Amino acid sequence: MASVSSSSHLSKVVRQKYMSLPQGGKCQVTYIWIDGTGEGLRNKTKTLDTEPAGIEDIPEWNFDGSSTYQSMGSNSDMYLVPVCMFRDPFTLDPNKLVLCEVLTHNRLPAETNHRHRCNEVMEKVKEHSLWFGMEQEYALLGIDGLPFSWPPNGFPAPQGDPAKPKTSTRQMNLRNGRNKRDLIIVSLWSK
Structure with a gap:
């Protein structure tokens, strides 16, 4: 296991101190896009002088695509085109999260711009x-690294009728907690 410096762990108290600093009427906009692997998310943040009223108020931005597996060394400029804006549930109002399409240096959709x-x-x-x-499919793993309900040696028994899923109480509590978290995030974004 890799060792991590104890100073790298930011306490909630220190984080809250910085999060509560006044922003002076400015708005931080976090641009989010899919990188060249097609699976990784990237982001960068720009500070705007005022809170944007709509997506049309968010300026396009650019980045070096060679560092995100989206272009070779020459002509590596890529453009972030804002397409959808949400309230930022992490840094709170007036800050925004902005989902972006990525265009190449010649303004064509990037290879991983499936949207x-x-x-x-x-x-x-x-x-x-x-x-x-x-x-979204996922598996819940126990502390032993195996999926819940798997025997320690070998594979689980056949699942039987897929219309009647079998879930332990612990799995259901974990799943419902995750679903509740997702609903909270969606409700924050939709306001």
Whole structure:
């Protein structure tokens, strides 16, 4: 296990002191995008003089794509195009989280900018009021590193009827806690 300096752990008291400092009417906007791996999230923060009223008030920004696996050394400028803005539930009002599309140096969608293509398709069929959803799969691991309910040696028995999932009380409490956290975040963002 890697050793971590004790000074690297920021106490909640110290963090709260800095979080409660006045911002002087300024707004911190955190730009968020998917990097060149297609799985990693990146972010950078810009301080604006005023709180943006809408997404149109958030300026485009750029970054060096060679450090995020999104371009080679030459022509590595990438552009962040804001597409959706939320209240920041971590640093609170007036700060914002902004989801961005990424464009290449010649203003074409980056390879991992899947939202751009999805948006084109959805615009073509918008009269059909289509919906799509995502399912986040995850496994809860015990302190032994094995998924809950797995025997210490080998594999679990077949699951049986998938329409009747079997979940332990502990798993249900963990899952419901996670769902509640997600609902709180969504409610903060939607206000």
